[in-house]
Amino acid sequence: MDLVTALVAKVGAMALGTDYAQQDCSLARALEVVGERWSLLIVRDAFYGVRRFNDFLAHLDIPRAVLTSRLRSLVAAGVLRKETYQSSPTRYGYVLTETGRELWLPLYGLAQWGERHVSERGARTLFSHADCGTRLDRHGSCPQCLRPVPPEDVMMRPGTPDQPREDPVSRALGGPHRLLTPITVDGTGRAG
Amino acid sequence: MDLVTALVAKVGAMALGTDYAQQDCSLARALEVVGERWSLLIVRDAFYGVRRFNDFLAHLDIPRAVLTSRLRSLVAAGVLRKETYQSSPTRYGYVLTETGRELWLPLYGLAQWGERHVSERGARTLFSHADCGTRLDRHGSCPQCLRPVPPEDVMMRPGTPDQPREDPVSRALGGPHRLLTPITVDGTGRAG
DNA sequence: CTCCCCGGGTTCATTGAAGAGACCTAGGGG
DNA sequence: CCCCTAGGTCTCTTCAATGAACCCGGGGAG
Known part of the structure; x- marks a missing residue:
């Protein structure tokens, strides 16, 4: 693949592919955050009181890499917050923010x-x-x-x-x- | 790839992949119907009064094949109903059922x-x-x-x-x- | 001191689905 | 006769999910 092809492919992927960028609509905005596969089930589990990586993993039967990715984007979107529940060894959990609770x-x-x-x-x-x-x-x-x-x-x-x-x-x-x-x-x- | 590998791959794809089969939860059931990419935006447009294939297409910037597929599964799930709005030439539109309106x-x-x-x-x-x-x-x-x-x-x-x-x-x-x-x-x- | 476990990840090969665009079909209409 | 509209298929390429293996830091048992 030459450079031009690569660039075209990249721009194409940004324009659509991962988001609903052209949709001037709050629903589309919401779905960019919680509309991906597994996202709402992760949020549901967070309401149920699930907080740990391995507990989400066991309860959802979700691939580890996908869980990592979703947790990261939900934290980035302000839906979840990463919270230390133990130090030495440091362990993190994920809890709903006020935005997430809404x-x-x-x-x-x-x-x-x-x-x-x-x-x-x-x-x-x-x-x-x-x-x-x-x-x-x-x-x-x-x-x-x-x-x-x-x-x-x-x-x-x-x-x-x-x-x-x-x-x-x-x-x-x-x-x-x-x-x-x-x-x-x-x-x-x-x-x- | 030998036959066994192919079979294992196929069963794996059916067990997960396209649905949340292992989740004994109504949210997962709902997401099987309206949780796929574009589905909720199609339903939104249906609330807005969009009914025709080409209008969904123009308003959503969705690939035609994907729109076809989503409309079909939404009809199969009882969210939309296919409705003839003109005969000779026969033309269809898609309208929300009561289930869809809920x-x-x-x-x-x-x-x-x-x-x-x-x-x-x-x-x-x-x-x-x-x-x-x-x-x-x-x-x-x-x-x-x-x-x-x-x-x-x-x-x-x-x-x-x-x-x-x-x-x-x-x-x-x-x-x-x-x-x-x-x-x-x-x-x-x-x-x- | 070493081994192994636990929690929380990363890497990799495979594949199913999304995206873009060309093509198809039926029925009119100029 | 050609072209238009509406509602789709078909094909190719790229993206992202899956599943399994591997990694790493800190403890605790032996």
């Missing part, structure tokens, strides 16, 4: 849509208002308290899975759990 | 998130309640009427674009427009 509504909305319309057969995961125990409606509000529930006040618990996963993270999420509180994975030599 | 909330939520957090500088598109003219809040509700507004009662109008597009569809969307009503494209030899 993805709760669209993310919950998409999940509810999937529940209602794609291979419906009872909720796989149930979300309820931690204060009163009422199940959230499709808009993410509490029908009892009649207002939107922020993610930190949401409890999740497993519904009726069809093929339960058998990784440590899924086991850690086997019982009721408040969103955004770190999960405690044990069974692989890690303290709870 | 994507309004998560789609609007994502767009609002993008507006607030990704290169913010004033709304590119403004959405308001057709009945009273009030701008929608971030949850898609009308602050005046205090209830969620269904997409058919939403008016859109352009906000402050930074690099306005110059295709016929963008021009047709230049003024206030009620969601889900077909756009009328003129200027390319098509009657309004």
Whole structure:
């Protein structure tokens, strides 16, 4: 490949390929950040309390290189923040920023849509208002308290899975759990 | 490559690759349908009133083959419906089904998130309640009427674009427009 | 002191999907 | 007869996901 061909290829790749650059639309902007494959599932796991590289890896069955790349771009976009949870040896985790937490509504909305319309057969995961125990409606509000529930006040618990996963993270999420509180994975030599 | 290698490669590609099969989660199910590149932008355009193959093409700058493929899978998933709008010569358009219309909330939520957090500088598109003219809040509700507004009662109008597009569809969307009503494209030899 | 483990990555070969553009087909219309 | 429009296919090239192997720094056990 000569230089001109290489340049043309490069410019072509920049113009389209990795982004929706020509779309003057906030949805396109949002999708540049969270629209790539795996991104929203990573954000979902972050809401579930997953924080560590290896836990995302085990729970998502995502190639390591792709996880590295997605975490990096989500941090760059301000959705996640890299946080040291232990020094000597230094260990990092990834937690949602306030910007990331504001993805709760669209993310919950998409999940509810999937529940209602794609291979419906009872909720796989149930979300309820931690204060009163009422199940959230499709808009993410509490029908009892009649207002939107922020993610930190949401409890999740497993519904009726069809093929339960058998990784440590899924086991850690086997019982009721408040969103955004770190999960405690044990069974692989890690303290709870 | 021998037969066994080929088989292993094929099974591997089916197990992952094109879907999130191992994820027992409604969000993953939803993303299998609308999570692919371009899918949500096509749905957005459908809310805007775009119905024809060539109009999607012009407005999205999407490769024709990809558009064909996405429209097909969105129809298969029950998000869009193929509709004849003219016979002899037969012409098809694509319109949102009720299932597709229920994507309004998560789609609007994502767009609002993008507006607030990704290169913010004033709304590119403004959405308001057709009945009273009030701008929608971030949850898609009308602050005046205090209830969620269904997409058919939403008016859109352009906000402050930074690099306005110059295709016929963008021009047709230049003024206030009620969601889900077909756009009328003129200027390319098509009657309004 | 050495070996091995753990957490968090990087590198590499393979392949499926996206992108760009030419081509196709059916039905009109000048 | 040729060309137009609408809605697509076909082909080639490039990009990015996958899966598996390898890397590296810090500890802890023997």
